[in-house]
Amino acid sequence: MKEPKGITLLRHAVLILFSLFAIYPALNVLSISLRPGDRLRSTDLSIIPEDWSVDSYISLFTEQPFLTWLGNSLLVSLLVTIFGVTLASIGGYAFSRFRFVGRGAGMATLLTTQMFPATMLMLPLYVMIARLHLVDTFLGLMLFYTATAMPFCLWQMKGFYDTIPVSLEEAARIDGCSRWQSFVRVTLPLAVPGLVITALFSFMTAWSEYLVAAQVLQTSENFTLPLGLKSFQETMSTQWGLYAAGAILVSLPVVILFMVLSRYLVSGMTLGAVKE
Amino acid sequence: MSEIRLTNIIKRYEDGFVAVKNAQLEIHDGEFMVLVGPSGCGKSTTLRMIAGLEEVSEGDIFVGDQRVNDLEPGDRDIAMVFQNYALYPHMTVRANMGFGLRMRGVDKNEIDHRVNMAAKILSLENLLNRKPKEMSGGQRQRVAVGRAIVRQPSAFLFDEPLSNLDAKLRVQMRTELAKLHHQLKTTTVYVTHDQVEAMTLGNRITVMNEGVIQQVDTPLNLYRHPRNRFVAGFIGSPAMNFIRGNVMESVFSGSGIRLALDKVSHQGPATLGVRPEDLTIAKGDTTSIFSVPIEVVERMGHETVLYFQLSGDPLVARIEEDLAIKAGENVPFTIKSQRWHLFEATDDELRIEHLAHPDPNKN
Ligand SMILES: Nc1ncnc2c1ncn2[C@@H]1O[C@H](COP(=O)(O)OP(=O)(O)OP(=O)(O)O)[C@@H](O)[C@H]1O
Numbered sequence: 347m348k349e350p351k352g353i354t355l356l357r358h359a360v361l362i363l364f365s366l367f368a369i370y371p372a373l374n375v376l377s378i379s380l381r382p383g384d385r386l387r388s389t390d391l392s393i394i395p396e397d398w399s400v401d402s403y404i405s406l407f408t409e410q411p412f413l414t415w416l417g418n419s420l421l422v423s424l425l426v427t428i429f430g431v432t433l434a435s436i437g438g439y440a441f442s443r444f445r446f447v448g449r450g451a452g453m454a455t456l457l458t459t460q461m462f463p464a465t466m467l468m469l470p471l472y473v474m475i476a477r478l479h480l481v482d483t484f485l486g487l488m489l490f491y492t493a494t495a496m497p498f499c500l501w502q503m504k505g506f507y508d509t510i511p512v513s514l515e516e517a518a519r520i521d522g523c524s525r526w527q528s529f530v531r532v533t534l535p536l537a538v539p540g541l542v543i544t545a546l547f548s549f550m551t552a553w554s555e556y557l558v559a560a561q562v563l564q565t566s567e568n569f570t571l572p573l574g575l576k577s578f579q580e581t582m583s584t585q586w587g588l589y590a591a592g593a594i595l596v597s598l599p600v601v602i603l604f605m606v607l608s609r610y611l612v613s614g615m616t617l618g619a620v621k622e
Numbered sequence: 623m624s625e626i627r628l629t630n631i632i633k634r635y636e637d638g639f640v641a642v643k644n645a646q647l648e649i650h651d652g653e654f655m656v657l658v659g660p661s662g663c664g665k666s667t668t669l670r671m672i673a674g675l676e677e678v679s680e681g682d683i684f685v686g687d688q689r690v691n692d693l694e695p696g697d698r699d700i701a702m703v704f705q706n707y708a709l710y711p712h713m714t715v716r717a718n719m720g721f722g723l724r725m726r727g728v729d730k731n732e733i734d735h736r737v738n739m740a741a742k743i744l745s746l747e748n749l750l751n752r753k754p755k756e757m758s759g760g761q762r763q764r765v766a767v768g769r770a771i772v773r774q775p776s777a778f779l780f781d782e783p784l785s786n787l788d789a790k791l792r793v794q795m796r797t798e799l800a801k802l803h804h805q806l807k808t809t810t811v812y813v814t815h816d817q818v819e820a821m822t823l824g825n826r827i828t829v830m831n832e833g834v835i836q837q838v839d840t841p842l843n844l845y846r847h848p849r850n851r852f853v854a855g856f857i858g859s860p861a862m863n864f865i866r867g868n869v870m871e872s873v874f875s876g877s878g879i880r881l882a883l884d885k886v887s888h889q890g891p892a893t894l895g896v897r898p899e900d901l902t903i904a905k906g907d908t909t910s911i912f913s914v915p916i917e918v919v920e921r922m923g924h925e926t927v928l929y930f931q932l933s934g935d936p937l938v939a940r941i942e943e944d945l946a947i948k949a950g951e952n953v954p955f956t957i958k959s960q961r962w963h964l965f966e967a968t969d970d971e972l973r974i975e976h977l978a979h980p981d982p983n984k985n
């Protein structure tokens with residue numbers, strides 16, 4: 347179908363406008379990170395300033411404990427991802443395939459937990475973590491991240507398994523698989539797009555989280571990246587260059603992840619829409 | 623030895639619904655047994671219990687001499703072909719067909735050998751490296767059958783395997799399945815609600831209704847000696863005509879017709895059953911039993927199908943010639959000599975045996 351030129355132009359104009367809205371802040375951060383000194387405000391409109399330098403980046407790695415924070419963040423995020431994917435892939439399967447007492451109630455409860463703002467959970471959470479003597483430990487942080495990400499992950503995986511015909515597992519069982527083997531050899535490979543989304547969500551939950559980390563973690567060596575970045579702000583004068591450079595580096599892995607996994611994301615989002 | 627035996631099988635689903643009621647069934651070694659019945663009568667449930675995909679509530683299932691109630695599906699030495707084929711989408715045709723053997727730890731060369739053999743039988747040689755989504759429905763169907771035969775199991779179970787194919791392919795696959803069974807002689811249980819499939823494929827047919835096995839017999843015996851009115855109406859297309867009435871001293875009367883029946887001891891209310899092809903047009907000096915205006919005429923070339931009503935009962939006649947009859951025309955009908963069935967007017971509607979009915983084994 348061919349649409350009138352005017353409509354095409356208008357469509358593109360709107361899209362470009364919104365893209366600018368989305369990209370401008372990021373470009374601005376990039377620009378700040380390249381400015382020597384702490385020039386937050388500048389009348390210079392060019393994205394890469396004429397006297398650009400990577401001093402801020404170098405300083406991050408040499409003078410600041412950036413690498414430690416990066417390691418902490420990676421450790422926490424990857425472990426949360428592994429926990430999340432493992433538990434959700436099994437739990438979601440149970441919710442999708444088995445009929446047990448409390449199944450409906452369980453699903454509803456999981457959904458309900460998503461309706462409370464995270465800040466509301468902060469105090470009871472802190473009390474629990476403190477009683478478990480897990481303040482200022484990664485384990486405490488990971489427990490919370492996994493717990494908060496789990497409802498979404500479970501729903502996601504359950505929805506995904508629902509789209510995989512049960513007869514495939516039945517065929518596998520007749521072919522000699524145990525229930526577990528049919529899950530591992532047939533269902534799980536078909537659920538990869540769902541697993542990828544679940545993994546990405548778990549990772550993101552942990553990677554960019556600030557509020558909870560700020561409660562649980564206390565010593566600078568234990569900081570995750572968001573906490574570390576914020577600490578540049580806490581001294582009397584904010585080190586904007588470091589802050590911006592750090593922000594760019596923090597978002598880089600996420601951007602790369604999204605690009606690599608976009609194939610799965612699209613198939614994951616459209617899979618349920620088409621009948622087998 | 624791979625006969626399958628069901629003794630007093632009852633299936634009660636979790637919601638309390640009883641889908642199969644006290645089923646007794648013996649499927650002989652090498653036999654092609656077809657399960658037919660209307661939708662929801664419990665055919666799939668029965669098949670799935672044999673497969674081990676559905677638990678048996680009461681009764682026992684034997685494959686050979688072994689009671690299989692508590693065996694995993696994979697340990698029952700049966701293969702199943704599903705209505706939606708259930709091919710593993712992430713595996714190639716070769717991997718799909720070899721999966722069952724791989725799970726059983728069969729040697730790699732042996733798997734290849736058997737897959738190649740099956741592929742040859744089913745003309746799948748050129749498709750072995752494709753994924754299921756790259757194939758047509760008919761081809762997928764073949765792969766599903768191939769996956770079953772490479773295992774060389776003691777029994778095949780089919781659940782409406784042809785219902786997703788178009789009419790032409792269905793006929794083609796039907797004959798192929800018949801050929802295959804002739805070749806392999808593996809005990810087969812085949813679920814369908816297509817009675818043409820049932821009549822053409824089955825050595826014997828089990829007719830089910832509302833969870834109850836109505837009759838088990840060879841196709842022709844079912845056709846000629848239906849045990850009750852349900853079987854009589856279910857087997858045969860177009861279906862048998864039924865006329866309600868009364869029998870008094872071997873004369874049936876009802877819906878304005880009178881028919882002399884020989885040697886029937888039954889007295890009282892009954893239903894007369896006449897197959898469409900046993901109704902003929904009265905010619906010459908044969909006296910017609912009834913004469914009615916025709917409502918619809920279907921001329922097929924080799925036969926003519928006439929639809930009309932007799933005191934409100936819709937009836938069908940199938941005449942084996944091309945007749946230039948028009949709708950609205952009045953046609954005199956008669957019933958071929960002794961080609962009628964009589965059913966009790968009770969809940970079971972059992973057929974009343976009458977000696978005069980021609981013995982099917984003699985013609
Ligand atoms: N899991 C279940 N729980 C409760 N009732 C069920 C369940 N599965 C099937 N039934 C019921 O059992 C009856 C028999 O079902 P079954 O699938 O065996 O029918 P069928 O003869 O194969 O019919 P069709 O020709 O439509 O496939 C149906 O009335 C169905 O509603």
Ligand SMILES: [Mg+2]
Pocket residue numbers: 665666667781
């Ligand atoms: Mg069925």
